[in-house]
Amino acid sequence: MKAEVHIIESLCKECGYCIEACPKKILEPADYYNQNGFHPVRITKPEECTGCSLCYQVCPEIAIEVRKL
Amino acid sequence: MKAEVHIIESLCKECGYCIEACPKKILEPADYYNQNGFHPVRITKPEECTGCSLCYQVCPEIAIEVRKL
Amino acid sequence: MKVFKKPLSMTPIPMRYCPGCGHGIIHRLIAEVIDEFDIRERTVGISPVGCSVFIDEYFDCDMIQTAHGRAPAVATGMKRSIPNLVVFSYQGDGDLAAIGTAETVHAATRSENFTTIFVNNAIYGMTGGQQAPTTMPTQKTTTTPFGREVKIHGYPIKVCEMLAPLDGPIYLERVTVHKASGVLKAKRAIKKGFQSQLDGLGFSLIEILSPCPTGWGLTCKKACEYVDEVMIPYYPLGVYKDLTQK
Amino acid sequence: MKVFKKPLSMTPIPMRYCPGCGHGIIHRLIAEVIDEFDIRERTVGISPVGCSVFIDEYFDCDMIQTAHGRAPAVATGMKRSIPNLVVFSYQGDGDLAAIGTAETVHAATRSENFTTIFVNNAIYGMTGGQQAPTTMPTQKTTTTPFGREVKIHGYPIKVCEMLAPLDGPIYLERVTVHKASGVLKAKRAIKKGFQSQLDGLGFSLIEILSPCPTGWGLTCKKACEYVDEVMIPYYPLGVYKDLTQK
Amino acid sequence: MNIEKYKKGEKILIKGNEAMAEGAVRAGCRFFGGYPITPQNEVPEYLSWRLFEAGGTFIQAESEVAAINMLYGAAACGTRSMTSSSGCGISLKQEGISYIASAELPIFYANVIRGGPGLGNIAPCQGDYFQATRGGGHGDYRVIVLAPGSVNEMGNFPKLAYDLADKYRNPAMILADGLLGQMMEPMAFDFDWVNIDKLPPKDYTMTGCKGRERRIINTLLMDINVLERHNWHLFEKYEQIKANEVRFEERYTDDADIIIVAFGTSARIAVDAITKAREQGIKVGLLRPITLWPFPEKIVAELAERVGKILVVEMNIGQLVEDVKMFANGKSEIYFYGRPGGVVPTGEEVLDAIKRALKSRNVKLGEINHLNKL
């Protein structure tokens, strides 16, 4: 695991930018709603994350934190 | 005489543009004042006028009329 | 037999500009163009606020005087209402390039179909010689008593250059009236501006460098030299945009 | 160990933009730059009127909200009063390129020493999706329900192109935030804009193409495609002026 | 004409802003220049397609300043033209309005007021009464101010505004608020589609001087005597408007022990309060000024004298109340109840204010008593 990705679910607005941006394609919308009625993004295979931070870069809500290990 | 130059003395404001512009150098300020306190321009040698109309072109007051004969 | 005399589209009223002021020459050129196109009866002229605020006395056609800088908006309202009118707006550099910047840029970008005569005399003439947006670097005015210092007072605005990159303007040219050859070219440019409007092409603007001996504190002769030696190098004459052939 | 998370110069308050709105990304980039220069304590941000009117909630520094379009004038008043402040103005396309045209052009030509972040989303977001000066040809908005027809509604304004010929601006660049690579470049441009101010060079403006899925009536994904396929061809990315090396 | 959208008398459910926009087109508006601002955006949005249908021009101007000056041009060409805005935007138009008033061009404009001052908010408010009635611009001029109280009036007043504007060659405006602009209720147009080709000709318009003397529209009158004459001419016109065009609505004033004076939305709330009051046996009457300028001064004077107690209810901190005070002439007790900032008072609140006003003792005639503070 090269990086830890933390998603602040309450902030996510389901724009999908991070999903699109992730070179590893390891982000997807959850099947539940957050308090604002959006499906927050979740990370499917944390171990594959390269820590490239592109998800962080494109997230309009700053809902993603990436900690390179 | 190629042209008739008529100067409307009351309009002249003595800017000297026509004097400057005349290729024949046949325009000069009169030695008297017009009603506005300017020395109106007068033509010294009407017979030398070529009718080039440059004096008309540069006169801000349209105080000069040129009639080509 | 050719006669050069006051054009028919002007009234007999004498003009009240200072000696050597360029406004009078420019008025005549516009009137000649109106005469030549024979459009006096469908022309409306727009006077600005500036020394030329009195042009409604001089042009013998329908005339409307407008708020400072807003002539392009007024022209827009008029041409959109009666497209067949021939509308020219006559504006100074304070009017067009300071307070009226937004109206100018947007009429240009909307390509409103009227003709703008832009008299750049590098000064606020009417109000007594304050700095204009087009005042030259180091030029003394009543609000730049130590000379325009570009780092403090800003750089002069080059209107034609600024408008040229926009898609709206059809025809932009800078000319001068401080000498006979310039006057003749200025006439051609004004005529082209009107032609572009008559052809329904859109926005045209003719920027005219014009001496203001009073505002510059110069004799008439020196004022003309100033145009030659100081203004033209900064404001190069020429066509900045021409889509009339398109 | 590098951590990517909300910059220190932002408050913890969640942002209230629509899903996929570019404003949030741009805010973060600015805040990162402020963090990196460590200038939060001497920075003042200026909020416009537009969707980003609430940025005083998001930036953790002194913030002032201004009348629609007038941020450049306010910034001028501030920088002239306290030159050591770092001032950035954050403005939308309606704010900067419609109602604020004159203020923008003149702050640029005076080369006022502040940094302008110009968010071009081709729409009036806040008021409900009306045509902006930068709205694309044929784009439907609530005031161009049949699509922007350039002959009627005018051409989109290219702000960087229009300002570039002026002598005042020091640095003008157009970037985008609709994709990751653009975001990284946008950050560099913003940083350069601030650097230019810190170096006392004068006016800088970074134009940022920014998706507005709501105003455009598109999904977030389609909105990004729209930036790529429609906006960028009309508004080419790149540096329009750079005197920072001079 | 098949561009007519609704039949006269046909009942429709429509937003106040849209009713006003449709009413304007119906009344002959063929030029709109405006700039978006909440809570009036439905006006330009509606007109952006509706004027297209009607063969008119819609321009989203670069600013409110440009918009009002576009109207100067359009009206000068004889076109019934319109702009609308709110708060800040109307402030920016003040110079242009002053020009238009001086040039005596007939235009119609609307202020759908939002909370102020400054950027304020977008909620319903009546804080621009002074600006509208006192001419926020420079110089001695007045504009005709109509204050609708329903969507029905929002739709029908544009016709009135145009007719008055044309009759007196003067700007006429609608002063509404976000509530009247945003709400829907059934309304019907009470006038026929206006055929613009049949409007009376205008002898001052810029149409090219073919076949006539050239015309000049000009507000610069350097000669002080000429400008003074122009000012007195305007004054006479304003006096005429005052004499002929005052409009108001009275309800239950016959037996009232107290009169509420309120316009627009406040007047609606007042009606609610009055209904509730009457159920409780409290005799309250209503005077609703419909023209805010010309102000219904005679009836205010009369009611002040006859009833002796007036309660002014406004959605601001007290503006109309000054006119009421001015014309009450020290003849009645004057109470004020205001809710600024976008708050719309409730009928209950106003009822409470009525009761407190009725209970008040030892109040000096003619002085304004702020019930908010009591």
Add this chain to the structure above:
Amino acid sequence: MNIEKYKKGEKILIKGNEAMAEGAVRAGCRFFGGYPITPQNEVPEYLSWRLFEAGGTFIQAESEVAAINMLYGAAACGTRSMTSSSGCGISLKQEGISYIASAELPIFYANVIRGGPGLGNIAPCQGDYFQATRGGGHGDYRVIVLAPGSVNEMGNFPKLAYDLADKYRNPAMILADGLLGQMMEPMAFDFDWVNIDKLPPKDYTMTGCKGRERRIINTLLMDINVLERHNWHLFEKYEQIKANEVRFEERYTDDADIIIVAFGTSARIAVDAITKAREQGIKVGLLRPITLWPFPEKIVAELAERVGKILVVEMNIGQLVEDVKMFANGKSEIYFYGRPGGVVPTGEEVLDAIKRALKSRNVKLGEINHLNKL
């Protein structure tokens, strides 16, 4: 400090506009943003070099709109700042003034009134009284309006304006006219050069948040309850200003049979007329409001009751007279004599108006009687 130009009390001959400009700098003005317009051009012209000397900033703005917003920025940074204009230009500033009033920033501005409406002319006029006192901009706000009557006051009022502006965090303005601006007469500054470094600190300015909580200046208050609170807060402030800051001059009111109410230039003319009248044994008094807002309402009410005849003289078609009517409360006869359009009345004319007012019979109390029409 050697940038001080005149000693306190030193008699100088100076133009009103220049006195005002010098007075502003002397009172601590270090930022001017303005746009040329006659008849106030001496103000920017003077400040263009004088502020340079004083280490301040002079900017000729691209427009009046930009100018007022530059002040918003400068005042937000704590700088005593100034703008000035006339008529049209002040109209364009109304939006900005409304913002500044809402943001509670202290600024000083001047309107050297010219003939209006529209472009009007450049002659002395008082046609912008309503605009100044009623807030020509949108929303419920008021600005403090000082009306100098001499070059001396032109020079000394800027200090007062700044002090009031700072004290109440409110815009304060001077309402003068072309005559006061253009004329010269001897004057002397009655206050010492203000050391700007010793002005009381401000706790709301934008200076960077080093060592303190960050600050926000904002006029958008979306929550109606918050905006309402802000409006009532402003209201309370205005009430305080009304209670504390009313200024006026009374002359010969003790034994008067008629009182002239007039401000600025009109008051000067009134003095002339009163002198002439008294020579003829006619007892006339003068009330000269110095603050037009807050209005000297109590003294008007008192004089109305005690004297019973008031003649309002204005260089317009009747504006101040409405305030007089409002506060006279139906207790006195009210006469109006006006000269709009740039005409300055003569003492003889006013004397004649006095005589006609004194002769009038059967006049209804509280109604405005236009002597121009009689």
Add this chain to the structure above:
Amino acid sequence: MRQEVIISGFGGQGVIKAGVLLATAAMTEDKRCTHFPSYGAEMRGGTANCSVIVSTDEIASPIINEPDTVIAMNEPSLDKFEPRLKKGGVLIYNSSLISKKPSRNDIDIVAVPANEIAEQLGTTKCANMVVLGAYISKTHAVSLESIKSSIPKVFKGKDKFLATNKSALDKGAQFK
């Protein structure tokens, strides 16, 4: 007769349109009615609501302070408007999106799984019609027929949804 209802939900849930439909139906029944929309400061994804009053008498203010009925399409709406409901009033809430239970016990509560029903009908877009159906059958502010016949006026040019909307209304009307 007088009925004051606040319909509230996320922007995009069609609460404003539902209110317009209700008011239109009232007009066709020659009742008086007002409709007043309200948007949050948020952009899309924020909350929106509208106040509709249907009455046989003159309606002064279109603003409702103590609603007879509240229709809450999402949780923030429930939180905001439940407390304002008149004693004995009706609360209709979208139980598909709101998991918590209303807390008052002095009101009449109807839980409608509007999204689920709507999804069954093929599109969540008609969830607003489901709750409107419930509202009608609960309050009889207007008749269901008036609502249905008003649909074409309100949803112009969207004929294909006509049938779906009608079914949604009917499904909703089964909740009481």
Add this chain to the structure above:
Amino acid sequence: MRQEVIISGFGGQGVIKAGVLLATAAMTEDKRCTHFPSYGAEMRGGTANCSVIVSTDEIASPIINEPDTVIAMNEPSLDKFEPRLKKGGVLIYNSSLISKKPSRNDIDIVAVPANEIAEQLGTTKCANMVVLGAYISKTHAVSLESIKSSIPKVFKGKDKFLATNKSALDKGAQFK
């Protein structure tokens, strides 16, 4: 004591400055004074005038309707102000530029060839001082000394003209 004078001429003839000088001199004598300039709508070459009042009492309006004295530097000024002169008042006119004769016979007329005298002194610019000198000796509104001692205050940094101006005043003062 009260003296009301209108000084009028072409812009550029220095009429405004002459008035300022007069007012300054009055101030140094601790008299009250006002100066009010007026410009035509014309630009340079138009007419300008100023009204100066010198008085021992309070001066209400600086505007003069019936001047005690008129100084006319050019013909349009004569045409404009001669009729307004008070009966018995003084008219001083620049006979160098005005060829026609004043028409009233109820006034005191002084013809001063101001330009010619000034030219003799080396510059027509001091023609204004010539007429001012005549004015002083005619009216004694202030003393000639006060005028002279005020010159440095009014014509700042123009020392070289000081002597010329003084001579011009003296020459003018010979006209009565």
